[in-house]
Amino acid sequence: MKDELPSGIKSSLHSHELVDLLDAAGELVVFADRDWVIWACSEAYLQHTGLTRQQVIGHTPFSYLPTFDRSVFYEPIERCRTSRRATATLGYSTLTGRCMLMRVYPVNDGMLLLANDASESVIRQYQLAQVALEDSLTRLPNKLALGQEVDEWVRQGREFTFTTIRAGNLRSISDLHGAALCDLATIELASRLQLATVPGEQVYQITYDEFVHLCPGIESPDRTAAVLAAAKQPLVLKGTLFDMGIAAGIAKGPEHGENADELHMRASMAVSEAERMKTAAPVVYVPSLEATLRSKTQLEGEVKEALANGGFTLFLQPKASLAGMHVTGAEALIRWHHRDKGWVGPADFLGVLEGCGLMRELDNWVIGAALQQIRVLSTQGLNLPVSINLSVHSLTDTGIVSRIREGLRAHDVAPCLLDIEIHEGGVMRDVETSIRVLHGLHELGVGLSIDDFGTGYSSFAYLTRFPIQTLKIDRSFVLDMAESKASGRVVAGMVKLAHSIGLKVVAEGAESSAQIAMLRRFHCDEIQGYGYARPMPLEAFAGFALANATPRGPSAFTV
Incomplete structure (x- = not known):
């Protein structure tokens, strides 16, 4: 959503007619400072809460709404308060029993909250906007949402850990047991990852078999380890035990990239190295991995060419x-005559073919x-x-x-x-x-x-x-x-x-x-x-x- 206020409110922030303007708007409107203390509100908000202006002005919502920090509206307000970015949410108000759309804008050294009953068209527009930011299967935030969050963290000058988590066996589960069971495995894995996070962290799904764990700070091995431990636990689905084949790579933001694409590219290099090493521990990106990736990409092309053009042969033992x-x-053993390396054994190329499907x-x-x-x-x-x-x-x-x-x-x-x-x-x-x-x-x-x-x-x-x-x-x-x-x-x-x-x-x-x-x-x-x-x-x-x-x-x- 836009970070700009409606023009009428924006032009009247410091006028004596502010309260009259808010009341005329007919919306629930609240101005609060960075410490949540309310200094202005509309009549509609007072009617919504059943309180008087004296009970609200100069107080925080926590003082008259004891469960406010557990409401659906708390998180987007807190996110705007800390990030200074406009947010929005659609939620059910227990006070009115109605669905409400709330928008929160940063203003001066505080926040402006606007809320009103959500019509069917508003609900539909909000849902469409949310769908664009969610994976349709797991409902985790998707690559677009990741990009927005990384941009904001970089803009704020924050350091953070960007961990790509790849479930390498999902393709095999789909091949062997069908797409339906693969979907169940993906949903369960996504749930485990999300449950392993703590406030301030988030898990995103960016491809069918890749997730990203975004964590504040670049020295957070315990948090990364906790999320990976949840991912590596075998799944039991329909009586069958599945190993997800988890591999992980870490990039440090903004040192290794100033946007999600750069960070994902470098974390993916580290994942590929973890898979090559067959290590359960995450691999941290270093610049030398780029040369390794170029070599791997070249090898993939050569192996595909060999398979397509009769480059392999069988030796008999x-x-x-x-x-x-x-x-x-005899046993037939596959060999590849590489134009530069001579005869190459299967250990050097079977893994490449496996990775290429x-x-x-x-x-x-x-x-x-x-x-x-x-x-x-x-x-x-x-x-x-x-x-x-x-x-x-x-x-x-x-x-x-x-x-x-x-x-x-x-x-x-x-x-x-x-x-x-x-x-x-x-x-x-x-x-x-x-x-x-x-x-x-x-x-x-x-x-x-x-x-x-x-x-x-x-x-x-x-x-x-x-x-x-x-x-x-x-x-x-x-x-x-x-x-x-x-x-x-x-x-x-x-x-x-x-x-x-x-x-x-x-x-x-x-x-x-x-x-x-x-x-x-x-x-x-x-x-x-x-x-x-x-x-x-x-x-x-x-x-x-x-x-x-x-x-x-x-x-x-x-x-």
């Missing part, structure tokens, strides 16, 4: 039988590329199963079954030659949907393996519900076996339990003769690791597999 040390299959597209490419390689190997007489890794987005998408069926038919590949490795943490995010997808794949005849077993939070009770044939022991356990008796006992126990429910066992990360010997002693079925063979291009794998196609016995192979 052989698997070997521990009984005969011959090749029994491109994991499903990558999964589809991997399926097609792997089937093509299986077909090439088959023409050379190598009917070896090749395993691929799919993201949680595909494993909770029932459409993946039909896409793989169509791919098998298009490449003329037998289903038993394709194996899908499932990370246990992924299927645990939506167990019931994952089970339906896995059973659909099993009915196709596709092989299924649990990858990196022991690093997540599944159990053998869940494994009996999944139609899998193979369990892969994570390399971290295998690498520690020779030095740690405890790790050795864990691996031996995993093998025994897996065999007891009819699963084949593959140990990843076998790099030494000692490790291979121990795994053989534990009756592990197969190994995969640098101790046998590194990942290699298709042509090299074909040659290696042909040379190691027949069992040779344990003693025929040394590392």
